[in-house]
Amino acid sequence: MREHPDGAALLAMAREVLRKELLPLLPKEKTYDALMLINAIGIAERQLQFGEQPQRAEKAELCALLDEEGSLAELNRSFARKIREGEFDSRAAARQLLWDATVQRVRESSPKALPAYGL
Amino acid sequence: MQAEQKKAIENFLAEKTGAALARVDSASLLSGGAIQENWLLSVRFEGGSCHGDLDCVLRSDAPSGVSASHSRAQEFALLTAAFSVEVTVPEPLWQGDESVFGRHFFVMRRASGTAAGYRIVKEAGLGGDKEKLAERIGEEMAKLHSIVPPHAGLDFLKCPSLSPALQGVNEFREFLDGHHTAFPALEWGIRWLEKNAPVTDALVLAHRDFRTGNYMVDENGLTAVLDWEFAAWSDRLEDLGWFCARCWRFGRFEKEAGGIGSRRALLDGYEHVSGIRPDPDAIFFWEVYAHVRWAIIALQQGERHVSGHEPSLELALTAHIVPELELEILRMTGVQHA
Numbered sequence: 001m002r003e004h005p006d007g008a009a010l011l012a013m014a015r016e017v018l019r020k021e022l023l024p025l026l027p028k029e030k031t032y033d034a035l036m037l038i039n040a041i042g043i044a045e046r047q048l049q050f051g052e053q054p055q056r057a058e059k060a061e062l063c064a065l066l067d068e069e070g071s072l073a074e075l076n077r078s079f080a081r082k083i084r085e086g087e088f089d090s091r092a093a094a095r096q097l098l099w100d101a102t103v104q105r106v107r108e109s110s111p112k113a114l115p116a117y118g119l
Numbered sequence: 120m121q122a123e124q125k126k127a128i129e130n131f132l133a134e135k136t137g138a139a140l141a142r143v144d145s146a147s148l149l150s151g152g153a154i155q156e157n158w159l160l161s162v163r164f165e166g167g168s169c170h171g172d173l174d175c176v177l178r179s180d181a182p183s184g185v186s187a188s189h190s191r192a193q194e195f196a197l198l199t200a201a202f203s204v205e206v207t208v209p210e211p212l213w214q215g216d217e218s219v220f221g222r223h224f225f226v227m228r229r230a231s232g233t234a235a236g237y238r239i240v241k242e243a244g245l246g247g248d249k250e251k252l253a254e255r256i257g258e259e260m261a262k263l264h265s266i267v268p269p270h271a272g273l274d275f276l277k278c279p280s281l282s283p284a285l286q287g288v289n290e291f292r293e294f295l296d297g298h299h300t301a302f303p304a305l306e307w308g309i310r311w312l313e314k315n316a317p318v319t320d321a322l323v324l325a326h327r328d329f330r331t332g333n334y335m336v337d338e339n340g341l342t343a344v345l346d347w348e349f350a351a352w353s354d355r356l357e358d359l360g361w362f363c364a365r366c367w368r369f370g371r372f373e374k375e376a377g378g379i380g381s382r383r384a385l386l387d388g389y390e391h392v393s394g395i396r397p398d399p400d401a402i403f404f405w406e407v408y409a410h411v412r413w414a415i416i417a418l419q420q421g422e423r424h425v426s427g428h429e430p431s432l433e434l435a436l437t438a439h440i441v442p443e444l445e446l447e448i449l450r451m452t453g454v455q456h457a
Contacts, residue, residue: 080301081306099454101303109440110440
């Protein structure tokens with residue numbers, strides 16, 4: 001058992017304090033550093049919120065597409081090699097997997113980019 | 120700057136200009152140079168070719184000496200070549216060696232203005248009329264591209280043995296092969312580049328980092344094109360594609376030329392000077408290429424942090440730009456499913 005609030009909730013609160021209370025007090029030349037902190041906290045927070053489920057889903061889809069077993073890193077290495085060799089030039093399932101896995105990473109790293117893609 | 124170094128610089132400047140006296144009235148270190156060190160100098164000359172006051176920048180390797188793609192001597196040669204065809208660069212003045220400053224360096228005239236991309240795209244009036252600025256950038260690129268190999272003074276730039284596009288494909292794959300993590304979406308983009316790579320009829324001197332953020336403006340317009348460390352013989356469209364790439368529009372996606380103006384204005388400027396009207400469809404290839412190349416550079420920057428060599432929040436966050444670059448690569452190459 002873990003204490004509440006959990007890590008993601010703590011980061012969300014820390015980000016708000018930084019943005020609302022500390023940022024306005026900082027000298028102008030430190031604004032960029034504070035914005036980077038807010039960004040970094042947000043990424044960590046979203047990774048915690050999503051947890052390991054998206055990684056497990058990606059792994060299962062890669063296993064099915066490649067008909068291989070292995071760690072997620074190994075499967076992605078194999079997927080990358082086969083893309084390079086042209087094996088997936090015209091396979092819709094591969095495109096779907098690329099798109100979905102990339103969208104998930106954008107959800108964690110830079111979700112502000114998504115609306116422009118209708119997401 | 121230490122008194123001894125300052126004295127050495129004063130002697131150097133007096134000797135180069137034939138002045139009876141050169142006095143450094145102020146020397147301040149400019150921020151933001153991990154690889155290079157830039158000193159802003161105010162110099163008073165008595166006699167000689169620069170009689171009077173001169174504001175200039177002394178650029179040297181940083182003491183930590185991280186190896187960069189071009190040496191200071193090579194950078195001086197690139198600025199000299201660009202200046203000779205009237206590209207708006209800080210005028211390169213003199214170069215010197217370790218015996219003077221402990222490290223290789225050169226001195227260039229100071230250019231004033233701001234380079235901050237997010238401000239240039241946002242603030243009305245900064246950079247003057249933005250459509251005119253886009254046109255001017257096109258003119259600048261065309262002037263630069265009038266330099267072709269072989270060129271005296273630029274023999275350190277190798278001519279690619281493959282087409283520049285395929286050369287890039289090889290370099291990107293070589294990096295990914297040595298990287299600890301695979302990037303299937305980037306591989307997809309690189310495969311697309313390989314299949315769609317154009318033949319480059321004629322190599323030109325390309326800047327290869329010509330984008331908003333790497334030129335300075337004041338309220339009247341362009342004051343200097345900066346950051347020449349990636350310059351190489353390449354396809355003329357590489358610079359146009361890099362400038363127009365969506366990832367370099369600082370959020371102003373509707374302003375297709377660098378977040379500042381229309382693509383038409385940029386191409387008009389290019390055509391005025393060169394007589395060549397680049398084909399937008401052909402530029403599209405280089406916009407995809409730009410996203411792949413920027414993603415690879417972002418991975419390399421992130422790796423400087425991840426490897427533990429250079430802990431930095433900015434470098435760490437740069438690695439997190441990669442997913443959105445990949446998403447755009449997938450969209451551009453027809454993968455988007457939504």
